[in-house]
Amino acid sequence: MRQTAAAQRQSDRRTEILDAAERCFSRSGFHRASMQDICGEAGMSPGNLYRYFPSKEALIAGICERNRADAVASFALVDSAPDFFTGLAGLAQHHLVDRTEAEVGLCAEIMAESRRNPEVAKLYLGIESDIRDRIAAMLKLAADRGEIRNDVDLDAAASVLMALGDGMSWRRSVDPEFQPETALPLILQMVHCLLAKPGDCATPVKETSR
Amino acid sequence: MRQTAAAQRQSDRRTEILDAAERCFSRSGFHRASMQDICGEAGMSPGNLYRYFPSKEALIAGICERNRADAVASFALVDSAPDFFTGLAGLAQHHLVDRTEAEVGLCAEIMAESRRNPEVAKLYLGIESDIRDRIAAMLKLAADRGEIRNDVDLDAAASVLMALGDGMSWRRSVDPEFQPETALPLILQMVHCLLAKPGDCATPVKETSR
DNA sequence: GTTATGAGAATGAACGTTCACTCTAGTATC
DNA sequence: GATACTAGAGTGAACGTTCATTCTCATAAC
Numbered sequence: 001m002r003q004t005a006a007a008q009r010q011s012d013r014r015t016e017i018l019d020a021a022e023r024c025f026s027r028s029g030f031h032r033a034s035m036q037d038i039c040g041e042a043g044m045s046p047g048n049l050y051r052y053f054p055s056k057e058a059l060i061a062g063i064c065e066r067n068r069a070d071a072v073a074s075f076a077l078v079d080s081a082p083d084f085f086t087g088l089a090g091l092a093q094h095h096l097v098d099r100t101e102a103e104v105g106l107c108a109e110i111m112a113e114s115r116r117n118p119e120v121a122k123l124y125l126g127i128e129s130d131i132r133d134r135i136a137a138m139l140k141l142a143a144d145r146g147e148i149r150n151d152v153d154l155d156a157a158a159s160v161l162m163a164l165g166d167g168m169s170w171r172r173s174v175d176p177e178f179q180p181e182t183a184l185p186l187i188l189q190m191v192h193c194l195l196a197k198p199g200d201c202a203t204p205v206k207e208t209s210r
Numbered sequence: 211m212r213q214t215a216a217a218q219r220q221s222d223r224r225t226e227i228l229d230a231a232e233r234c235f236s237r238s239g240f241h242r243a244s245m246q247d248i249c250g251e252a253g254m255s256p257g258n259l260y261r262y263f264p265s266k267e268a269l270i271a272g273i274c275e276r277n278r279a280d281a282v283a284s285f286a287l288v289d290s291a292p293d294f295f296t297g298l299a300g301l302a303q304h305h306l307v308d309r310t311e312a313e314v315g316l317c318a319e320i321m322a323e324s325r326r327n328p329e330v331a332k333l334y335l336g337i338e339s340d341i342r343d344r345i346a347a348m349l350k351l352a353a354d355r356g357e358i359r360n361d362v363d364l365d366a367a368a369s370v371l372m373a374l375g376d377g378m379s380w381r382r383s384v385d386p387e388f389q390p391e392t393a394l395p396l397i398l399q400m401v402h403c404l405l406a407k408p409g410d411c412a413t414p415v416k417e418t419s420r
Numbered sequence: 421g422t423t424a425t426g427a428g429a430a431t432g433a434a435c436g437t438t439c440a441c442t443c444t445a446g447t448a449t450c
Numbered sequence: 451g452a453t454a455c456t457a458g459a460g461t462g463a464a465c466g467t468t469c470a471t472t473c474t475c476a477t478a479a480c
Contacts, residue, residue, distance in 0.1 A: 029326045031241045035470055045427045046471075056470065105325065111384055112322035115315065116239045128385060152396075159381070159393045160400070166384075167377025171369070174321055174376075175338060183369045186362075186404060190370070193403030194396060223459095245436055256437075258460045266436065 014052050017042050018066060021059045026106040030060055030113050057119060064110055064123040071127060075134045084142035085196075088161075089188055096168045097180045108173040111166075132158055139195075148195040157195065164191070224262050227252050228276065231269045236316040240270055240323050267329060274320055274333040281337055285344045294352035295406075298371075299398055306378045307390045318383040321376075342368055349405075358405040367405065374401070 020042035024033040035056060039046050053059050074094055081087030114124035139154045164187060171178045230252035234243040245266060249256050263269050284304055291297030324334035349364045374397060381388045 029322075032326060034468080036468095047428070047473080048426050050471070051425075108322065108325060111380065112239075112318065114384060115318060116242060125385070153392075156392050156396055159388060160396050163377035163381045163388075163393060163397075164374065165377070166380045167373035167375070170321065170376045170380060171373045174324060175335070178369060178373075182363075182366050183373060186366055186370050187373075190400040190404045194400045244434080246434095255461045257439080257462070260437070261459075 010052070014062070017044070017049060017052055018059070018062050022063055022066075022106060023102070025060075025063065025109055026102040029109055057117075060113070060117075060120060061123060063106070064120060064127070067107065067110060068123070068127040068130065072130055072134070078134075078138055084138065084145070084147045085188075085192060087138065088191065092165070092168075092184055092188065095165060096172070096184060101173075104169055104173045107169060128162075132162065135161055142195075146197075149197050152195060160194075161191070220262070224272075227254070227259060227262055228269070228272050232273055232276075232316060233312070235270075235273065235319055236312040239319055267327075270323065270327075270330060271333060273316070274330060274337070277317065277320060278333070278337040278340065282340055282344070285341075288344075288348055294348065294355070294357045295398075295402060297348065298401065302375070302378075302394055302398065305375060306382070306394060311383075314379055314383045317379060338372075342372065345371055352405075356407075359407050362405060370404075371401070 017038075021033075021038045024037045024041050027033070028037070035046055035049070038059070039049055042049065053062065074091065077090045077094060078087035081090055110120065110124055114121040135158045136154060139148070139157055142148045143150050143154065168180055168183065168187065171183075172180055227248075231243075231248045234247045234251050237243070238247070245256055245259070248269070249259050252259065263272065284301065287300045287304060288297035291300055320330065320334055324331040345368045346364060349358070349367055352358045353360050353364065378390055378393065378397065381393075382390055
């Protein structure tokens with residue numbers, strides 16, 4: 001129990017450091033944020049920080065892990081939704097509108113980094129794979145329940161949904177004028193068109209300008 | 211004419227260097243590609259390279275410029291298309307399927323870089339703005355011609371189309387298993403649903419698995 | 421007194437950039 | 451036609467800086 005208290009303190013310290021690193025990374029990117037910056041943000045000397053994380057890579061990996069946990073957890077929203085389209089809307093709202101600028105930025109950073117850092121790529125593809133499975137399961141369940149049409153390739157649909165999510169997310173982090181809350185209804189309607197049973201599609205839309 | 215020949219040689223050399231830099235950047239990213247790498251790829255010493263470009267930043271900027279020119283040029287495809295949806299399909303095919311891995315990767319790199327490098331951000335937002343204008347013009351023309359419904363907010367629709375493009379593009383550069391040619395028909399059908407006049411929407415789809 | 425916690429100067433590699441210099445080819449001078 | 455001169459393309463070692471990481475030493479906890 002003495003040991004668990006110490007371990008707890010260690011773990012807390014690690015979380016603090018990850019928080020600081022997350023702020024730095026989402027502000028300046030993985031490469032432009034120096035360890036000195038992170039030490040400053042964490043109120044800690046480099047030597048001490050290295051007692052908790054063996055390298056900068058390890059910090060990046062730690063942050064990816066946390067991100068994965070968050071992403072998977074957000075699917076709890078879906079499980080409690082009354083039907084597929086409500087669940088999807090909730091997920092989209094959470095993922096694309098509610099998240100802070102910093103969270104979106106960090107996610108963009110991870111995606112970009114995964115293009116060249118094999119370690120990050122492995123972690124990121126793991127997250128991706130988890131999310132794809134969850135989406136596929138959602139679609140499968142909805143199809144079984146008869147909430148969506150059954151002549152759509154569910155795998156391809158999952159890919160499309162992920163691409164939609166990525167696109168909105170990137171637009172947010174790259175274009176300061178982009179308003180996710182304006183675009184989201186159109187997106188949802190499009191998806192509804194794609195997946196809903198025939199006959200319930202041609203709902204007129206009128207949105208305010210972005 | 212002596213002078214123009216020299217100027218031509220200079221310009222050729224600059225293009226060669228940009229080509230080399232583009233290869234390096236799309237392979238390793240802006241930050242991991244060193245000037246030495248680029249010099250090696252260009253078959254040239256650093257000192258000489260610096261006679262053509264004053265800094266690494268200038269190389270990045272030069273590449274963004276070229277990218278912009280390419281993007282704008284690709285809209286020529288649309289102008290020659292018989293109708294809106296055909297033009298859109300051609301554009302999507304060109305932008306999302308036909309482009310090489312290197313081109314897509316470079317584009318991803320520019321987007322990521324624009325999040326923190328103000329110089330690149332300015333260039334990138336310029337490109338974005340150009341493209342948005344072209345898309346908006348396409349939509350406006352289609353609406354005037356009566357090819358698409360007229361109760362959709364065209365600005366929001368342009369945003370959605372750009373987000374779709376970004377999403378597909380990113381998926382391509384990040385997920386090695388992603389098959390744009392499989393997802394594209396679904397995307398186009400969704401967009402058709404969103405924009406086409408009511409009544410021509412609920413076409414059943416059956417795609418092969420990704 | 422031993423161990424955990426911390427600070428911060430020191431280290432060495434990598435990087436963008438510069439600089440003194442060479443090589444090549446064209447032009448003027450004799 | 452041979453020689454001297456010039457411009458500019460090209461070289462690559464060296465410089466200053468930045469950065470991740472490590473080393474040394476001090477303090478607090480038990």
